[in-house]
Structures are given as C-alpha cells and as structure tokens.
Amino acid sequence: MNDYTGGIGTMNGAKRFAGKTAIVTGAGAGIGRATALRLGSEGARVIATDIVDARLESLANEWADDSLVTVAGDACDSEVVAAVVAHAHGRIDLLANVAGVADNCQPVAETDDLLWDRVIDVNLTAPFRLTRAALPMMLEAGTGAIVMVSSVAGLRGSAAGAAYTASKHALIGLTRNLAFVYSPLGIRANAVCPGPVDSSIEFTWQSKLAKDRFESVWPVVMPPSVPASRIASCIAWLGSDDSANVTGAILPSDGGWTVM
Template identity: 55%
Template sequence: MSTQDTARFAGKTAIVTGAGSGIGKATALRLATEGARVIASDIAPDRLDALKNEHPDLDLVTVAGDVSSEETITALLAAAGDRVDAVANIAGIMDGFQPAGEVDDATWERVLTINVTATMRLTRAVLPLMVEAGSGSIVNVASEAGLRGSAAGAAYTTSKHAVIGFTKSTSVFYTPKGIRTNAVAPGPVATNIEAPFRSQWAGERLGPIMQTTVPPVAQPEQLAAAITWLLSEDSANVSGVVLASDGGWSAI
C-alpha cells in the first residue's frame, strides 16, 4: 500500500456490517487504517469488543445488533452522525444447500431477511444523508451464487441474485445524485460462515461440479481490498458493476 493509499478515507465516515469477523472485519480494519471513522456492526457483541480491544489506535465505533432490525439501523445512524460517506453491506448468512423442493420456510425467510432486507434497509436509511451531501459510495457483498445457480442452495442463490438486482437499481436511480453503488461477488473465502450440505440431493448434484470448478479459498483481506477500492475515489467512474473477486471461478 502506498503512502497516498493510507489516506484515501481520511475525514470520512464508513459503516460496515458483519464487522466482527471474516470479510467484514478485514474491511473495517482496512478502512480505519486508511483514515476512516468506522461504525462497525455485528450481531455478536464479543466479536466487536475484541475488534476494538485489538486495535485501540483505530477509530472504530461498535454497534451490536441484528442489522435487519430497524432498531439496529437507527443505532448505526446515531453513531455515524450527520454524514455517511461509505457503506459496506457485508453481513450475510448461508443456507444448507437445500434445493427448492427441500428448503424450509425458516431458512428461506432468515436468509432473505439478512442478505437482502437488511441491505435494503441500511441503504434506504443512509441515502438521504448521501443525497444531501451530493456524494457517497455503497458496496454490497453478493456472491458467486449471484452469478450462477450451482454455488449454493435455493435460498442463498436467490438472495444473492436479489442483491445484484438491488445494486443495479440503486445505481440507476442515485448515480446522478453523486452516489455510486456497486457489488462484489466473492468465491470461496475463509470466513466463519458455515456452509453444510443439509441435502443429500444437493451433495450428489453440486459436489462433482464444485470439485472441478471451485478455485482455492481466498483470504478476507483480498476481498477487503476490492471492497475498499470500490468505496474509494479510485473508482470514481464506476457504478452499477458486479466485481467478481472469485479467483477466476466466474470465467469457467
């Protein structure tokens, strides 16, 4: 990282969800290291406490809670104050690779709520501040499952396709107001998100496909680099794109 890069977010306020671990944690730390005041959200308070305790030199404000709830959204905006320059919608959960004929209502509703509704609600909440400022950048974390049908179960695949659609719609409406919205589509990443096969049929159908196509597991810091680039002014002419950071999986 160059000397110039270390100040890309100086004086800016960023909100990062899912900041207690994995991609969210790596992104929160990268933004804060580059000068941002980071409002870090996660459902697990202990993870956020560890984040702050491990990095007392960084400007990290933590907000624990379920990001799909309006209560947590309100707390995030209160912590951010009257200006939000960047948002990274990273919090997400996996399904059990259940196909449409096996997915249960609880899994479907929870995955769609966390992966899609929470992204919409936080975006909706920050847009008035960004519109007033005439600037802002939002990055939503989609997935390789948003680009193909063979990377997850019905619920997760649907949710990540929805994130991509939401990203493009938001870009169309708000780019003219100075707000850029983009998405990152990761492949396999070393995070704490569990992805068990709860369907024998899914294992039989997807297992051989994944064995021949899935690239090596990426580190969270590699995704954080792509996310912070899209949030920064280095990507000033980029809006409405889905950046695949998947080790080339989408090219297969």
C-alpha cells in the first residue's frame, strides 16, 4: 500500500479517513482497486465489493491490517447490496460507486436487449440501489459523501456506445438530483468523469460502423491513458472533508478531452 501513502490530501502524515467507513464497488481492479487502496492508506475502514472473488483475495493480500472487509458478488443483486451495507455496522461515511461495464461502442441499431439491460443494470441501477440502501445511515448521522464514477461518455456522444453513453449520462442526472434533494440534510453527491484509464474493463470492436466512425476522431482528440490512481485521488478528495463545500459537481478527469 506504500504507493498510496501521502500525496494529495495528506498533510504532515494526517489521514483524512481515520475512523471513517467507506464502501467501494468494483474494488477488485482498475479504478475501484486504486480507490480502495487510496482510502485504506488514509485510514478508512473499507468495505470492498467485486463480482470476481479472486480479485478481492488479491486486494486483501496487499492490505496492511484488518480494516478491509470484502464482499464478493454482483452489485446488481439486492442480496449483495444488503450484505455490503450490513458490514457497515450502522456507519457509512463514503460510498464510491465505481463498478462499471463497457458496451464495445455498439451503436443503437446493433445493441440487443441483453447488452442494453446489462450495461444499464451495472452502470446505473446498481449505484442507485446501493445509494438507496446507504442513505438511511447517512441521514441518521447527518453527514455522508456519495461519489459516482461516470465518464467522459456522460458528457459527450463520441466516447462510447449507445448503452454506455446513456448509462453514464443518467448517472450524472442521478448525482445532481441526489445533491439537490439531500444537501440540506448533510449529504453530498458528486461525480467523476474519467477519460482513458488503465483498467480491467474489456473492450473489443464488434461494429464496423462504430469502429470507422470513432476512429475517425479519436486519434485527433483522445488523450493518453492514465493510471487508475489518478482517478482514485479525485474520488478520495470528493469523499473527504477537503471538499466539504462541494456537492452536485461533475468533475472531468480526462486530460482535457472534454474541452477539445
């Protein structure tokens, strides 16, 4: 965990999440893994969930103490959601909804119901259900931070396929509604919109139309892929008291892609 000690958000060895409990989805790889490690390095008790048990075992092997709880399962499953929240023991300071799946840039005419339903379930419905389950504890405490991981595909139409783009746009809408309704009650909700990131999300071109169209613009405007730790630092900041006056923010972390 040494790679995640210090850096942005720590000062003179202070740990922003000491004594706090955080939930991180998709914690077995990519942005989720980097986020769990970052929060753990800053003192958080982390409840990490991922659909692949072996990934969680690998994460646990890197953990320095007993402040990690792992829950293997699909975050779309209500029983998994209930198990994750139960491990919080009545306290959730930060919920980081990171888990996501891609859609191989499939355009509308080439997107079947199975792909559409799976992408919407993982990228939108699962964060909604986990947020709904976490809110009562946050409301009782009068404080809490929710961070959604959207995408540049939530800000533009030229970054992904139809299902992924729709899910990430919707996640931004959900974030803004959460911020509007719950900010007077002490709950903050923000979203990070990553550009290209080194992650575990698998991608293969399955549409010639999409490949030709996207590749006609991507080499011109797409910035290089960055380590997942750069996105984790944004999530940690939005989840910490350093951003206590920030809610409803949609933060691109994309190397300037959305201004091109």
